[in-house]
Amino acid sequence: MAKLVSACDLPSDSRLHRRVAAGDFLDCYAVVSEHTARRAAEIATSFPRWASALLALRNILLAPFGLKGKAPKDGNMIGIFPVTSESPDELIMGVDDAHLDFRIAVMQHNGHVYLATWVHRNTFFGRLYLTTIMPFHILIVRDALRRVARS
Numbered sequence: 001m002a003k004l005v006s007a008c009d010l011p012s013d014s015r016l017h018r019r020v021a022a023g024d025f026l027d028c029y030a031v032v033s034e035h036t037a038r039r040a041a042e043i044a045t046s047f048p049r050w051a052s053a054l055l056a057l058r059n060i061l062l063a064p065f066g067l068k069g070k071a072p073k074d075g076n077m078i079g080i081f082p083v084t085s086e087s088p089d090e091l092i093m094g095v096d097d098a099h100l101d102f103r104i105a106v107m108q109h110n111g112h113v114y115l116a117t118w119v120h121r122n123t124f125f126g127r128l129y130l131t132t133i134m135p136f137h138i139l140i141v142r143d144a145l146r147r148v149a150r151s
Helices: 013-018 035-042 047-063 124-150
Strands: 025-032 081-086 092-098 099-111 113-122
Touching: 013 092, 013 099, 013 113, 025 047, 035 047, 035 092, 035 099, 035 113, 047 124, 099 124, 113 124
Parallel strands: none
Antiparallel strands: 025 113, 081 092, 092 099, 099 113
8 A cells, every 4th residue: 555645636625615705715635545534533633642742732722822832622523623524435523713623534545545724814914823833734744644544
């Protein structure tokens, strides 16, 4: 089984496409895997220590600016993210915040697991935040899919 994570287009039947508007951010990566969307999401959100440390640092640094550090834990959660919709082939998680709204889609499609992130930036701070975290976002997403492929 190939363990190569590749940047790609999110399959056109993903429900995440319904959210995308002009100017929004959307990226997608995929890996060969037969895991269900839910199982892949569980693996992907079981962050290694280095990624958890980065998220904790982000929460500390951004708390004074009003960015939500954690989602409310009432309801269907996978890792630190609330599930907003789920079908047999796709699971979508995320939250809306004053600065930006985001969703993460994990999709099983034709023997691949796709992990896509959509962000709608509501303010200048949301734009600045997304630009700042982008290198870390890519590292975390690619690592998450490598773990999905290995499991």
